[in-house]
Amino acid sequence: MAQTYIKDIAAHDGQTITIKGWLHNRRSSGKLHFLIVRDGTGQVQGVMSKAAVGDETFRKADHLGQESSIIVSGAVRADARAPGGYELDVSGFEVVSEAVDYPITPKEHGVDYLMDRRHLWIRAPRQAAILRVRHEVINAVRDFFNSRDFILADTPIFTPAACEGTTTLFPVQYFEDTTAYLTQSGQLYNEATAMALGRVYAFGPTFRAEKSKTRRHLTEFWMVEPEMAYATIDDVMDLSEQLVSSVVARVLDKRMNELKQLERDTTKLESVTTPFPRISYDEAVTRLQGAGLPFEWGGDLGGTDETVLSSQFDRPVMVHRYPAAVKAFYMKPDAERPELALGVDVLAPEGYGEIIGGGERLADLDLMLARIKAHELPPEAFEWYLDLRRFGSVPHGGFGMGIERVVSWICGLEHLREAIPFPRMLYRMYP
Secondary structure, eight states: OOBOOGGGGGGGTTSEEEEEEEEEEEEEETTEEEEEEEOSSOEEEEEEEHHHHOHHHHHHTTTOOTTOEEEEEEEEEEOTTSGGGEEEEEEEEEEEEOOOSOSOOSSOOOHHHHHHTHHHHTTSHHHHHHHHHHHHHHHHHHHHHHHTTOEEOOOOSEESSOSSOGGGOOEEEETTTEEEEEOSOSHHHHHHHHHHHSEEEEEEEEEOOOOOOSTTOOSEEEEEEEEEESOOHHHHHHHHHHHHHHHHHHHHHHOHHHHHHTTOOHHHHHTOOSSOOEEEHHHHHHHHHHTTOOOOTTOOOOHHHHHHHHTTSSSOEEEEEEEGGGSOTTBOBOSSOTTEEEEEEEEETTTTEEEEEEEEBOOOHHHHHHHHHHTTOOGGGGHHHHHHHHSSOOOEEEEEEEHHHHHHHHHTOSOGGGGSSSOOBTTBOOO
């Protein structure tokens, strides 16, 4: 019999179907087995009676361990009390592979224990729900840019030099006598493809060798990075808020069941509509000092600062025009106040911090040369980048949005490590 997926079970009410999956849980009561079966798309309870399947088949389910792989056939029956509204009256049952002493049981386990068994932990309903939301976020991002005629132009993982400073690079031996680095960002290459194609985006893994153990940091994460020719900082902010609001709306529309499973307060997500509040760095400083924080003008925003600022709004807030000293060398200075850079960060509410960083890029060749020298970067590694200022330079801008930070915020997670299938952190590279 053809396989039916649990997510489609409502379309088969009264029909006999076959589910191929795994035993998530089992309890027995006399001549009945209650089997919670999962198949990656959802869960359903199968009710197996000895009278219906016979002694031999009934015995196959006796003492069967959690996560044994099984094939179950039966009639779909509507039941308002059942999760998902349906149960399966089991008429056929096959054990594909028996699991013994599955290490993750319904009892409480410590985080380190679960992380060591991440390859199994992702089978848990909560973790699977998070990964389905992640999938929706990624699809929403791609659809957003594709529908606006942005061209996907992915950028190298191996790079010859830093994009945002040399202290957070992972060096890689590149054949015999060359050191390459894992990319921190595809942005510099995005600028080149934007000059060829107008509006582009890259989407892939990025790497930061930051020795940070906060709940907001991973050493390997996924980022989407759009770049636009003939764009100002205002264009960048417009695109940022449109993207974020679009992604949140998509998840609310398509993944409400998963959000309920995660016990997410969706009313807070429903507030995420455009326009987003926009405040200058100067105003941010005033707000932080007014909230009693010992923040001095000129510093970069830390995690606590971002949390305090974002708590004052019911949707993401944009902070723009930071001191140039705390921003990357490629940021364009504000014409009215050259000590400021035309950069913007988008801070998610509820203490989730920065989810987008970007701004308008520096298009002037002489000033870019001076910046590279001031940041003590090797000019020979940036000759190709400088060509973009020599041959048809235009105002342009873009940003990077971290997928895991967005997933963490939308799902209401305590730590980024649950927002990616196999997290890489300062002290974790297993499994």
